[in-house]
Amino acid sequence: MNHALSLKIGPATFRIGSAWRQPVEALARLYADYPDAAGKVADFTVRLEPAGLFRRWLRPSIFITGDHGLADAAPMSLTHGLLAAEMGMNLQMALGWRRHLLLHAASVERDGQALVMTGESGSGKSTLAAQLGERGWRLMGDEFALLDLATGDVLPFPRLVSLKNRAIDVLAAEAPAPRMGPLLAATAKGDIRHLVPRSDAVRRMGQGARPALLLFPRFGHAAAVRGVGQGEVFMRLTQASTNYVALGEPGFAALTRFVRSVPARAIDFPSGEEAIAMVDRLWEELA
């Protein structure tokens, strides 16, 4: 690879190689405050390669690959190179991480306790976590929460927050401009802009927290709070985990411990402000 960068995010170290300079430069700028992982043994390699023989130069088109790859991943435009690199890192984590139970969930911390939020893409968990991260909570991650198999703590994976469409303006109004990445217009997921987590979230990325509340957020509905039974929570979390089956019995033990000890609610909300008020109220009540 002509251009390369090593990054440490939470417990994972990545080496990103690229046939082009631009994606690596964009990553280096946005991850400038993260610990220097140069020379460290990488857990994963991500490679951004030309999709075909001439595609390095001619309508440059990126194929994402690495230690773990998806055979049918669609090539992406070089102008979305930053997104390709982020997707590549997510893919390695989702397919290859075995040291913790990986939950597709956002998490934030306050007073040593973690709020975990899980839901489908578009549920609003990422935006809500990012907003909370600007308002006194420590952002632990918007995409993956890592459940420690021994202690039951949630460990951070504070990569860049991937803001989509309407969430871009919401966060641009709250976070200072230098922490916002470039606008990646018209990607497969719509417009995307990345947000660098606040410096304390980066500095404390090795520090876990005891999970105290689990929420299943759903954006775009009238405000409502619903209790969720432990059986449903368990089922939804196995669906939200990419490595539950691979981890075997330690995964079973960690997940059942989580389900039995962490109160859970489903919340519907029509706006970010209402969601934040609901979170504050539920946190006060249950955490």
Add this chain to the structure above:
Amino acid sequence: MPHRYCQDGEDAVATCVLEDMVLLYHRPSGQTHMVISPVPEILAALAEGAALTASEVHGELSRHYDLGPAEEALPQIEAHLAELTALGLVRLA
């Protein structure tokens, strides 16, 4: 001769109760099963190496639970034992 059923090994299943359902982690297969009554009770009747017929399982359960008329309960227990055997949680002795 009626079939005799036993658990799939003494230590084959890890159990976790979640409110009104029970999770069974089957160690040999790595599969997790979510079950409700009377499955946990049937498995408990086969604890400690017991090898019982469906009728004996029914007898064991009826000592602790009101199962209603035997002609209705017994076929249900037989059906559960057949399902549990198919899943590998129970085997023929």
